[in-house]
Amino acid sequence: MSNHRVAIVAGARTPFVKAAKAFASLGPAALAKHAVRGLLDRHKVDAEGIDAIAFGAVVPERGKPNLAREIVFEAGLPAHIEAQTVSSYCITGLRTATLIADAIANGRISAGIAGGVEWLSGSDPSTFNEPSTGLSMGEHTEITGKQWDISRARQDEIALASHRNALAARERLAREIVPLDGIAGDTGPRSDTSLERLATLQPAFGAGGTITAGNASPVTDGASAVLLMSEKRARQEGRAPLAFIEAMEYAALHPSDGLLMAPAIAVPRLLERTGLRLRDIDLIEIHEAFAAQVLANAAAWEKGWKGRATDPVDWDRVNVNGSSISVGHPWSATGGRILTTLAYEMARRNARYGLVSMCAAGAMAGAFLLTRE
Numbered sequence: 001m002s003n004h005r006v007a008i009v010a011g012a013r014t015p016f017v018k019a020a021k022a023f024a025s026l027g028p029a030a031l032a033k034h035a036v037r038g039l040l041d042r043h044k045v046d047a048e049g050i051d052a053i054a055f056g057a058v059v060p061e062r063g064k065p066n067l068a069r070e071i072v073f074e075a076g077l078p079a080h081i082e083a084q085t086v087s088s089y090c091i092t093g094l095r096t097a098t099l100i101a102d103a104i105a106n107g108r109i110s111a112g113i114a115g116g117v118e119w120l121s122g123s124d125p126s127t128f129n130e131p132s133t134g135l136s137m138g139e140h141t142e143i144t145g146k147q148w149d150i151s152r153a154r155q156d157e158i159a160l161a162s163h164r165n166a167l168a169a170r171e172r173l174a175r176e177i178v179p180l181d182g183i184a185g186d187t188g189p190r191s192d193t194s195l196e197r198l199a200t201l202q203p204a205f206g207a208g209g210t211i212t213a214g215n216a217s218p219v220t221d222g223a224s225a226v227l228l229m230s231e232k233r234a235r236q237e238g239r240a241p242l243a244f245i246e247a248m249e250y251a252a253l254h255p256s257d258g259l260l261m262a263p264a265i266a267v268p269r270l271l272e273r274t275g276l277r278l279r280d281i282d283l284i285e286i287h288e289a290f291a292a293q294v295l296a297n298a299a300a301w302e303k304g305w306k307g308r309a310t311d312p313v314d315w316d317r318v319n320v321n322g323s324s325i326s327v328g329h330p331w332s333a334t335g336g337r338i339l340t341t342l343a344y345e346m347a348r349r350n351a352r353y354g355l356v357s358m359c360a361a362g363a364m365a366g367a368f369l370l371t372r373e
Contacts, residue, residue, distance in 0.1 A: 011340025093335020166322025
């Protein structure tokens with residue numbers, strides 16, 4: 001990145017809760033403030049030492065166009081903290097991390113907070129169709145699933161693994177979650193999920209489809225925040241980095257190639273630029289917008305559809321703590337959740353390499369490589 005290595009020091013988030021339920025009366029600013037204050041308080045961070053905050057939201061809060069700046073004031077943070085708000089669909093959380101990481105890497109700041117929030121209780125997600133095509137993400141993914149011959153059975157297997165892994169990881173994930181309004185954990189993971197139950201669900205995007213409420217991410221409220229520091233600053237404060245941001249990559253393609261297929265470009269490009277093979281990666285986090293999208297992108301990597309063909313995906317290394325299908329997907333908050341969960345898991349296992357792959361509306365994607373070298 002530069003002469004200044006960027007360390008992921010800590011992360012925190014609200015529980016992720018189904019929209020129109022427990023957090024329906026809160027709003028974006030309240031959720032974001034809780035995540036940021038929880039991050040600072042839980043990890044005993046002096047807010048005077050924070051240089052910048054970048055925060056994102058796809059659905060803005062009325063009257064607060066620069067939500068990041070309002071978080072500074074509402075969370076009682078020092079007024080000197082610079083703040084900017086970002087909106088880039090589901091990769092918003094990665095974009096905010098990139099802004100802070102770049103500023104640290106270039107030596108402009110030494111510590112900052114990146115994050116995102118989505119309060120979908122206040123909107124109708126069904127109205128968020130792709131502007132260029134008029135189709136929803138689900139409708140686009142049905143097309144992709146057919147093009148890549150993704151079976152309903154395999155999608156349900158991915159969904160079941162997500163729930164089982166998230167349930168098994170509840171204790172580990174608790175260190176990331178700051179309880180709110182009496183809720184201490186994500187409400188999405190289901191202990192009663194089975195392949196038999198998933199098979200009974202009806203297609204969500206037309207008869208004959210394969211995407212259901214069971215193998216797609218739910219509509220969710222939540223916020224996440226990640227503390228980034230230069231390695232020097234972290235060491236000076238006696239903070240052991242969880243992981244370092246080694247490289248980042250973004251990509252885009254035309255929606256006709258697959259609205260959620262840009263990871264097929266971003267991931268191979270990132271691996272090639274860093275001289276790594278997929279088999280070198282210890283832990284892989286693939287955002288589960290839909291199980292069909294996860295499987296289609298994995299197939300594209302292996303085939304070499306938009307870049308150098310990768311090794312086969314080792315599914316035992318993928319989303320080992322669950323992901324968006326089970327945990328939930330508050331759009332702008334998901335990037336911060338994934339970075340946090342991956343960094344903590346890498347530290348727990350002392351893993352060398354971790355990979356993040358995220359698709360987004362607009363036919364875009366982001367990929368991060370984390371390392372503990």
